[in-house]
Amino acid sequence: MAGLEGYERPRRHTGATAARWSPAVEDEHALKALELFGNPTDAEVPLPSRPESAAIARRLAQVVVLRHWGLSPKLTEDVVLLVSELVGNAVRHTGARVFGLRMERRRGWIRVEVRDPSRGLPCLMPVHEMDLSGRGLFLVDKLSDRWGVDLLPRGKTTWFEMRAADR
Template sequence: MAGQEGVEQPRKRTGATAARWSPAVEDEHALKALELFGNPTDAEVPLPSRPESAAIARRLAQVVVLRHWGLTPKLTEDVVLLVSELVGNAVRHTGARVFGLRMLRRRGWIRVEVRDPSRGLPCLMPVHELDVSGRGLFLVDKLADRWGVDLLPRGKTTWFEMRIHDR
């Protein structure tokens, strides 16, 4: 739910794809990350704002979506990619020392949130075929069903949601 001065972007799923990732490759590392940093479904997991934290966030997302929630490898791949993009933005553009990762599931939906202390809003920019950077929010916009930003008294939460088929 976009809040206060938030921005919400409902989207339909399209065929956009990015580099392929295999959930089985990092399975052991993902379980170790969960043990070391905590479960983002229980509480927000604080991570240092360093480039290597993107790998930790990807591993946490992988183990939650694939193992804990039992969702498909394809959905896991998409969530891991989008987590990486939101974390990359938090690390590169906010000047924060720490950011938080939170993952929520409710009937028919999953939601991933990245909180940082900056109130600067992310901007969806046009992407050109030969661009080598600046595709993060473009990918979020294409792969997520909804995404947005909730401004907080101290910072913001950038989030995306994806529909899932509950069994």
Template sequence: MAGLEGTEQPRQRGGTAAVRWSPVAEGEPALKSFDLFGNPALGEVRLPSRPQSAVAARRLTQAVVLCQWGLSAQLTEHAVLLVSELVGNAVRHTGARFFGLRMLRRRGWLRMEVRDPSRGLPCLMPVHEMDTSGRGLFLVDKLSDRWGVDLLARGKTTWFEMRVADR
């Protein structure tokens, strides 16, 4: 994608610089993620359950939603954020060594799935303004059109879907 630049943009928060991710960019690193992990739009890719995998998941999401499917930057930004939240939950709360990431597109919808071996269900908690954690599923609930959890024989798949305008 021409004209793409880096996505990590400093943002001031309480006198310290924080990093804010933006999907409008990072085209090459995003596409290189396919080489490292595979294309989650073609089948589930397996990622190690560690915090650094959130970066890989964001790049894979951007590569699929923006670069491969050609959807809007705003939709991409929301999808990237929500995938990052689901991945964060899988890394923090499941005790798994690996998790799976899969992306599906059908007429009018996109669906993102994170599969892990834990059968523990995620919990949508009330969020208060000063909370420093626990906002992940709240964001998934607010920014997606629908979300849920499918229990499997060994583990679960947590997913969300977003409406997309087909051209």
């Protein structure tokens, strides 16, 4: 699908809700993940393409957003959910052995990227109430302010951005 480099979908503000997640004030698992795998704000963190890597990515996102950046628990909850969805897609649909997680913050915004070696583009599908799967990009579309896919010479980066109040 040539020509979709830099493709992004603007957020349509709706009342989408997701399952609630509550960050612990002291999450030693998150701090341990940061120590073991590295900080995704310093450099891309490579993770093995296995289902259990979603938990690692969630913990890294939690510790970065809540502790390092000092942002709200609600924003942390949403970022953690969306990281889990992008990682799940990378693990399930790309056939990759490794994927990368990167996070950055700039004035008023945060950006999360998941890079994998597949050039297959994710597809936003219509979601119906009784669907048991296929809701990942639907949630990314509803909860993020912007998201998109950047094709790379070897793979792609799927990303989302969210507004974040500066303190």
